[in-house]
Amino acid sequence: MRAWAGNARGTRGLGTGLLWTAPWWLGFLFFLAVPMGMSLYISFCDYPLLQPPVFIGAANYATLATDPVFGKVLVNTLVFAALAIPIGTVLAVLLAVLLNQNLPGQGLFRTCLFVPTVVPLVGAALVWLWLLNPEYGLINAVLRLLAPLATGANNLIAALSGGHRLTWLSELAAGPQWLSSPHWAMAALVLISLWGVGSAVVIYLAGLQEIPVDLYEAAMLDGASAPRRFWHVTLPGLSPVILFNVITGLIGTWQIFALPYVLMRGEQGPGRSTYFYTMYLFDNAFRYLKMGYASAMAWIQLLIILLLTALVFWVGKRTVHYRGA
């Protein structure tokens, strides 16, 4: 259906349109465009906040290039995004499909799934500090129960590959040190982020109901099994929503701040393993008052996110299915 646009008096001038959309473009101007301009200028300045900014050219960017902490937070953030987004997407889509079955009691299940996303960070941090405690935490207690399985699998791998064992698998069987280990701290953070999968599930649920029922009926008439219907109807129908969620997830993971900040009490984790881009940016700006340096970081972050978004769109163009397009 073609949307009605306008009224009997026909097309209005740009002025009327700008008047009606004023909240948005005024907000854009004052809270995005002007601040971005300021930020770009500040990024070329030495600006300790309490004195006026002094132009120093590209010095901040040059310093960034050789700052080992910057390199570390960059890699940490990339690794976190590369782990959390794919795992989270698969989990959220599967849960959404389960929650979309026409069964009684779904409202309750949906709420259960959503509850973790509204637990205050401080409460969540304390729970997870306990769950992930290497000695008496519940997660390692369960892992120790499952240890024979992992050891068996590792022995099998060793037998097949001529003596190669997976170090991470034996560590997992023994119960990792989680937040006090430079390697496992990242895994712990990904695990905690998966606990908040519910917010993505809600968006997928809304996407699922947009898929026309007759597509499923046609597939069933053709004798397609449930997995085939998922693969050939649900997934293509959901792909625009997945693309949207992956992009917002990408922007979101680059902004990860509060969880590691509260969990580690503002510290940087073992070997800076839970120190992320936005945390370093925040520390530079509000702890060390290096506003210029932090602004340069923000611009690099913006460029990286835009590049990654373009990459996702490029991949999406080949895989996403738009109805009626």
Place this chain on the structure above:
Amino acid sequence: MSTARKAVIYALLVAGSLILLFPVWWMGAVSLETGDRARRAAADAAGFALWPADPQWQNYPTALGRMGTRPWQGWSEALARGHGFLDALANTVLITALSTLGQVLSSALVGYAFARLRFRGRGPLFVFMLATMMLPAQVTMIPLFILFRSLGWIDTPLPLVVPAFFGNAFYIFMFRQFFAQIPEALVEAARIDGCGLLRIWWELMLPLCRPVIALTAVFTFMFCWNDFLGPLIYLHSEEQYTLAIALNAFRNQFGGVSDVHLLMAASLVTMLPCVVLFFVAQKQLIGGLQLGAVKG
């Protein structure tokens, strides 16, 4: 759907819900323990009981009384002179309510204009707005702080509330999509009666788009209620704290583990509004899900 398949789906849903809810259950159980037992529960898996032998319900008033630096001296005193938890609750409610109201009204108005008002340059302007959605807000964190600082807004709720009144590209987009689908026939009569566009928006269109209003309101509410970074940057004195950062201060003040039962009680009280809101609004949120449900 066959019974076997139903059973499998239920089993998966129950298992998933139990895993996701266990940490919350733990919070609840620990919040009702005595201080000693809570410390043991937090320090040793064996010390944790699924349900406390002797539930300490008074932990809840105690926890709320202990938040903030001023000691609890009874309700009348707290209401007269302010108190940590009540202050933080009032601040959070104020910021959340105003932001939600502002976000819904401004996004609905702009979305309506993009959907139903034909004006020169509308297409390019809309595309431009969508493109700005891709810009992460991170880059504006520092200049906005400097801007709000020069306006004297630091340590007031204004930096957290005012931007919400200028719409958000994502919600504007959602409203536009919804408004564009409303059949012209519905507004024809009103237009013939001489109703202006603004009145049609307020009296006819707005009541029709409850799912989008619910979506915008609930998401904005939850974001503001739990926002951590914003209040951390802008609110510096304890009287201005929101619940999210007041809880963090409470934890640092009493040294984490020593008062874990009180922290859990305060955390659970803090999250309650969001849980209730989601449970009530989820039908609206997922919008007539039953109608379009996948027939397995």
